[in-house]
Amino acid sequence: xxxxxxxxxxxxxYGPPPEDxxxxxxxxxxxxxxxxxxxxxxxxxxxxxxxxxxxxxxFSSVIPRRHVRTIAALARIAELAxxxxxxxxxxxxxxxxxxxxxxxxxxxxxxxxxxLGKRFYISHGDGKAANDTGYLILRxxxxxxxxxxxxxxxxxxxxxRFAEWISGRSxxxxxxxxxxxxxxxxxxxxxxxxxxxxxxxxxxxxxxxPQFIPFEKGTYVNLGDWIHSYTYGVFDENGFRIEKQ
Numbered sequence: 001x002x003x004x005x006x007x008x009x010x011x012x013x014y015g016p017p018p019e020d021x022x023x024x025x026x027x028x029x030x031x032x033x034x035x036x037x038x039x040x041x042x043x044x045x046x047x048x049x050x051x052x053x054x055x056x057x058x059f060s061s062v063i064p065r066r067h068v069r070t071i072a073a074l075a076r077i078a079e080l081a082x083x084x085x086x087x088x089x090x091x092x093x094x095x096x097x098x099x100x101x102x103x104x105x106x107x108x109x110x111x112x113x114x115x116l117g118k119r120f121y122i123s124h125g126d127g128k129a130a131n132d133t134g135y136l137i138l139r140x141x142x143x144x145x146x147x148x149x150x151x152x153x154x155x156x157x158x159x160x161r162f163a164e165w166i167s168g169r170s171x172x173x174x175x176x177x178x179x180x181x182x183x184x185x186x187x188x189x190x191x192x193x194x195x196x197x198x199x200x201x202x203x204x205x206x207x208x209x210p211q212f213i214p215f216e217k218g219t220y221v222n223l224g225d226w227i228h229s230y231t232y233g234v235f236d237e238n239g240f241r242i243e244k245q
Contacts, residue, residue: 002044004115005034006233008124008205009225011090012067013054023226024070026245030232031073038080044115045081048074049205049223050088050124057093075102086111088206089126115235118200121193125206125222128189187213187220194218201240203233210242 010027013020037043056064077083085098085106098104110123190202194215203221210224210231221240224231230245 001116001237003037003042003234003236004044005046006049006122006203006221006223006235007046007052008049008223008232009051009088009208009227011051011054011225011227012070013064014227020066024067026230027226028069028073030245031070031077035073035077035080038077043077043081046074046077046083047122047203048083048085049122049203050086050126051090051205052085052088053091055093056091058095058097060095063097071102074104078103084111086122086124088124112199116237118235119198121190121197121199121202123202123204125186125204128185128204128206186222187211190220191215194220201235212240212242 007027007030010023012024012027014023034043034046052070053064053067058064074083083102083104085094085104087094087106087108094106098106110121113120113122184207186204186207190204190213193199193202194217198217200218201221202218203223205223205225207222208225208228209222210229211220211222213220219240221233221242223233224242226245231242232245234241234243
């Protein structure tokens with residue numbers, strides 16, 4: 001039976017460069033292990049559930065120069081097993097690089113999949129926190145195709161630097177909002193999906209806190225992050241579990 005991996009909120013590019021390189025190194029070790037399993041035909045798929053990068057904005061012929069080890073590792077896995085990428089609130093500037101060069105589809109929204117007979121709802125989770133109307137408006141602006149096309153006329157050195165600044169502002173907004181609102185909107189959203197839509201698993205990231213919460217009819221999973229917890233999800237014939245790198 002195949003194994004599926006779920007990775008979220010690595011935030012490559014966050015923090016001092018030496019710490020970031022250590023973070024990427026730990027991720028590449030995991031990806032190398034997944035590659036070994038893929039070569040043995042044991043991988044059913046890999047899901048990147050948003051915010052792999054702390055900021056990402058690509059231009060017509062330019063992408064951010066860092067983290068080539070991660071990109072190369074994902075490319076090798078994608079040659080052997082499906083890899084799917086959900087955009088998060090930090091890595092919103094995708095164009096077509098991942099699809100054309102790596103054969104990795106990038107999803108702008110949530111997806112549904114049936115894996116080993118179980119129904120999965122997979123979402124980064126941004127926009128689902130309590131009182132998140134302000135962010136939803138900002139997201140619609142930042143992801144507007146016309147505005148992104150105009151932005152790509154800016155020199156990449158300036159454009160990527162500004163994207164990193166936007167990423168920092170997004171983090172500040174999220175931290176402030178979470179401090180004010182104690183209700184876990186992602187948990188509430190997941191519970192409704194499980195009860196009303198019959199999903200067996202609702203898998204999200206975004207909150208940077210690993211969670212595994214079973215309900216009567218299904219389970220909510222939050223994958224945590226790679227800034228504090230270094231956790232990821234694994235699903236196989238034995239069920240879903242959260243592991244630590």
